Amino acid sequence: MNNKVIVSQTVFFALYVILQVFVAKYLELFDVAFCFLYINFIFNLPHDTKHEFLLLLGFVMGFVIDSFYNTWGIQSAACVFIAFARPFIIKILTPKNAGEESEIRDMGFLRFGLYALILTFLHHSIIFFLEVAHFKYFFSTVVKIFFSTIFTLVIIIIIQYLSPKKATKAHE
Amino acid sequence: MQSLFLLIKRFRTPILFLLLEIFCLILIVSRNRYHNTIFYNISSEYTGKLLGFSNSVWEYFNLQEENKKLAQENAQLRYLVSKTQYTLKGQTKNIRDSSIVNQYQFDVAKVVNNSTHKSNNYITINRGRIHGVKPGMGVISPEGVVGKVKSCSDHYSIVVSLLHSKMRISSEIKKNNSLGYVQWAGGDPSKAKMLDLPRHLDIKKKDTVVTSGYNSTFPPGITIGVIQNVGLKSEETFFDIDVQLSTEFNQLSYVYIIKNRLKLEQEKLEKESFEDIDE
Numbered sequence: 001m002n003n004k005v006i007v008s009q010t011v012f013f014a015l016y017v018i019l020q021v022f023v024a025k026y027l028e029l030f031d032v033a034f035c036f037l038y039i040n041f042i043f044n045l046p047h048d049t050k051h052e053f054l055l056l057l058g059f060v061m062g063f064v065i066d067s068f069y070n071t072w073g074i075q076s077a078a079c080v081f082i083a084f085a086r087p088f089i090i091k092i093l094t095p096k097n098a099g100e101e102s103e104i105r106d107m108g109f110l111r112f113g114l115y116a117l118i119l120t121f122l123h124h125s126i127i128f129f130l131e132v133a134h135f136k137y138f139f140s141t142v143v144k145i146f147f148s149t150i151f152t153l154v155i156i157i158i159i160q161y162l163s164p165k166k167a168t169k170a171h172e
Numbered sequence: 173m174q175s176l177f178l179l180i181k182r183f184r185t186p187i188l189f190l191l192l193e194i195f196c197l198i199l200i201v202s203r204n205r206y207h208n209t210i211f212y213n214i215s216s217e218y219t220g221k222l223l224g225f226s227n228s229v230w231e232y233f234n235l236q237e238e239n240k241k242l243a244q245e246n247a248q249l250r251y252l253v254s255k256t257q258y259t260l261k262g263q264t265k266n267i268r269d270s271s272i273v274n275q276y277q278f279d280v281a282k283v284v285n286n287s288t289h290k291s292n293n294y295i296t297i298n299r300g301r302i303h304g305v306k307p308g309m310g311v312i313s314p315e316g317v318v319g320k321v322k323s324c325s326d327h328y329s330i331v332v333s334l335l336h337s338k339m340r341i342s343s344e345i346k347k348n349n350s351l352g353y354v355q356w357a358g359g360d361p362s363k364a365k366m367l368d369l370p371r372h373l374d375i376k377k378k379d380t381v382v383t384s385g386y387n388s389t390f391p392p393g394i395t396i397g398v399i400q401n402v403g404l405k406s407e408e409t410f411f412d413i414d415v416q417l418s419t420e421f422n423q424l425s426y427v428y429i430i431k432n433r434l435k436l437e438q439e440k441l442e443k444e445s446f447e448d449i450d451e
Contacts, residue, residue: 051185059192073199080192084185130200133210 005046013061016041021068024155032144033151036075038065039123040156042083043116051087058083071131078126082119089118109161116156121149245314252276252391276391277431279303281311283424284328288361293333293421295319299429300327310389310430316418317341317396318427320389329429334396335361335421343396344384345375351384354396354415361421364397366413373411375402381415388435 020038027035042058049057062079066072093111124145132141180187201211281303285296299305301324311318311331319333332339335356343354343366352368366381379399385392395418403412 052188055185055188055192059196062196072203073196074204077193077196077200080189080196084189130207133207 009045012041017064020065029151033147035155036123036152037155037159039082039120040159042079042086043119054083054086055080074127074130077130078123081126082123085122086119089115112160113157117153120152124149241314248314275432275434278428279431281427281429283427286424288335288421291358292337293335295331295333297329297331297427298327300324300329302326304431305329305429308389311427312394312430313419313424313427315420317383317390317394318419318424333421341396342384342387343381346380346382348374354381362417364415364417366415367410369411369413371404371409371411375399375411377402388432388438390430
């Protein structure tokens with residue numbers, strides 16, 4: 001991991017936090033769909049990031065978002081969980097005959113979509129169930145998880161494939 | 173030790189993961205009021221269940237003790253029954269007066285307040301005027317005498333404990349009916365003095381002291397205690413007797429209030445007669 005990667009990831013970190021806190025926080029559809037696009041930061045961390053470091057980064061990211069949402073610990077818990085689950089999901093989604101995967105963004109659209117779907121679903125399940133902390137509202141929580149996952153996923157895919165960086169990358 | 177470090181190093185990721193998650197959960201519970209409430213509601217419900225369970229288990233261990241107490245109480249009641257029957261057979265052969273057979277009625281009450289460490293101790297019980305309790309009634313426990321009702325409200329009564337400096341109970345030695353009275357000397361709540369027993373009487377340790385029939389508060393023959401020590405100074409006319417009280421005042425929980433149906437009659441008659449003589 002060279003300095004360039006560290007700098008670019010730090011910039012991404014700040015960008016995602018700003019985007020989440022100032023824009024995505026106010027994206028609410030019909031009180032059931034919420035957007036947590038900042039988790040794309042964790043999705044897109046370099047493939048060779050150490051697992052422990054992933055956990056710590058996930059925690060820091062979640063903690064920062066938590067401090068803006070005033071939901072102490074909920075986002076952190078979910079982020080630590082998806083940071084923990086990330087390598088296993090990547091392993092499952094990587095075909096056996098394929099060589100060593102270099103980067104997340106080199107995944108095909110379908111594989112990235114599946115990867116993001118699983119992790120987003122896990123993240124949203126955790127935050128919404130932790131938020132109500134009760135199985136009494138099971139159905140409404142499941143509805144929220146379902147629509148929010150779709151919503152977040154759409155936003156993440158848009159960011160992932162329509163970002164200018166991606167476009168320049170494709171031109172190279 | 174080294175293998176422990178190796179183990180930690182090998183599983184550092186899951187360990188770190190668990191630590192972070194635990195930290196997050198602690199954060200959730202401690203910093204969010206809603207989660208805090210839910211956490212304490214759930215935990216108090218389970219601790220309550222657990223405590224109830226342990227209580228019900230402990231009850232089994234106390235069963236023997238409870239059985240013993242109940243058996244003793246049964247014996248006491250049997251004794252009371254036989255005593256009444258005896259009185260009926262021996263003295264009132266021709267009188268079939270239900271007021272004599274049922275002269276004493278017992279009513280259960282729970283002790284709600286109690287003290288033993290003051291110089292004048294009072295007991296509060298949860299029976300009052302509504303339940304027919306009146307000042308002057310005697311109060312006993314399954315083990316022995318407790319005291320005398322002093323005042324009543326609608327639902328509660330104050331009982332002057334035997335552990336009261338002004339409380340005197342007319343009593344006798346069971347084996348030879350020699351009469352005296354028992355009074356608490358203060359201090360130890362398990363001991364009292366028996367007074368007014370002249371020195372010519374044959375009194376030994378372990379003799380039982382019971383209530384005498386010469387009062388209208390207690391039925392005759394209710395245990396007060398056992399003589400623990402008989403002292404006799406050469407110049408004194410009366411014995412100095414220490415009585416070990418049979419009632420454990422520290423552990424009173426249920427007591428019986430004695431309602432003497434003939435009390436009024438007896439006292440009224442006595443009063444009238446004495447007035448006559450005085451004139």
